[in-house]
Amino acid sequence: MKNPGQADSMEKLDEETFSIRDILDSQLLTSDGRRIGRVADIEAEVDKHGTFRLTSLVMGPQALAGRVNSSLATLLGFLLRDRFENQIPISEVKKFGPTLELRGKAEEYSVGQSDRWIAQHILRWIPGSGI
Amino acid sequence: MKQGKQRLENILDKQIITADGKQVGHVFDIQLSKDGKNRVIALMYGRQSLLFRLHIYKAAAIAFDLQLPKTIPWDAVDAIDRTHVRLKPGYQP
Numbered sequence: 001m002k003n004p005g006q007a008d009s010m011e012k013l014d015e016e017t018f019s020i021r022d023i024l025d026s027q028l029l030t031s032d033g034r035r036i037g038r039v040a041d042i043e044a045e046v047d048k049h050g051t052f053r054l055t056s057l058v059m060g061p062q063a064l065a066g067r068v069n070s071s072l073a074t075l076l077g078f079l080l081r082d083r084f085e086n087q088i089p090i091s092e093v094k095k096f097g098p099t100l101e102l103r104g105k106a107e108e109y110s111v112g113q114s115d116r117w118i119a120q121h122i123l124r125w126i127p128g129s130g131i
Numbered sequence: 132m133k134q135g136k137q138r139l140e141n142i143l144d145k146q147i148i149t150a151d152g153k154q155v156g157h158v159f160d161i162q163l164s165k166d167g168k169n170r171v172i173a174l175m176y177g178r179q180s181l182l183f184r185l186h187i188y189k190a191a192a193i194a195f196d197l198q199l200p201k202t203i204p205w206d207a208v209d210a211i212d213r214t215h216v217r218l219k220p221g222y223q224p
Contacts (some may be wrong), residue, residue: 052171
């Protein structure tokens with residue numbers, strides 16, 4: 001690094017800048033220690049004052065497909081009819097980080113219901129599954 | 132900026148243009164406030180921002196003496212359409 005001032009500002013930038021890279025693809029962890037999915041997209045709203053504020057985290061295959069191609073998201077929306085699209089209000093996030101800690105327990109969120117169903121109805125019969 | 136909901140993934144990778152149509156760069160990351168209000172405060176563009184989004188900016192900056200990522204304040208954004216983020220008249224990054 002040639003310029004010490006620049007080194008400081010670079011360090012500061014990396015530590016202090018909070019951006020959507022810190023939220024997208026992060027694991028969601030509930031207060032009872034269950035991992036219920038990853039953030040596929042973020043929804044935000046422009047209010048009447050022009051402030052653009054995050055409102056919810058979006059999970060599901062449709063939102064994930066939208067990251068690859070917007071037409072793919074439209075197609076999946078038509079096929080899945082938004083059944084697997086889940087949203088969690090941003091106010092539910094207690095702590096941001098590599099893992100987003102949520103305030104509620106796993107059963108309070110619609111995300112991860114299919115995983116839970118598979119665990120309770122199928123995997124529990126497998127010896128050694130620990131469920 | 133028009134009121135309403137937006138998915139942030141729809142803003143990423145869009146071309147930023149000034150009011151008179153000059154291309155500025157692509158949105159590679161979106162900076163948020165750290166005051167707990169979760170506001171969008173700036174769009175990050177340029178190569179350094181791409182490296183920042185990929186979490187390799189710091190290492191690359193040490194190796195290649197890079198500039199800081201470029202940002203455009205949210206207040207300077209006029210509209211977002213299918214392919215572009217248009218800046219307000221008079222704002223020149």
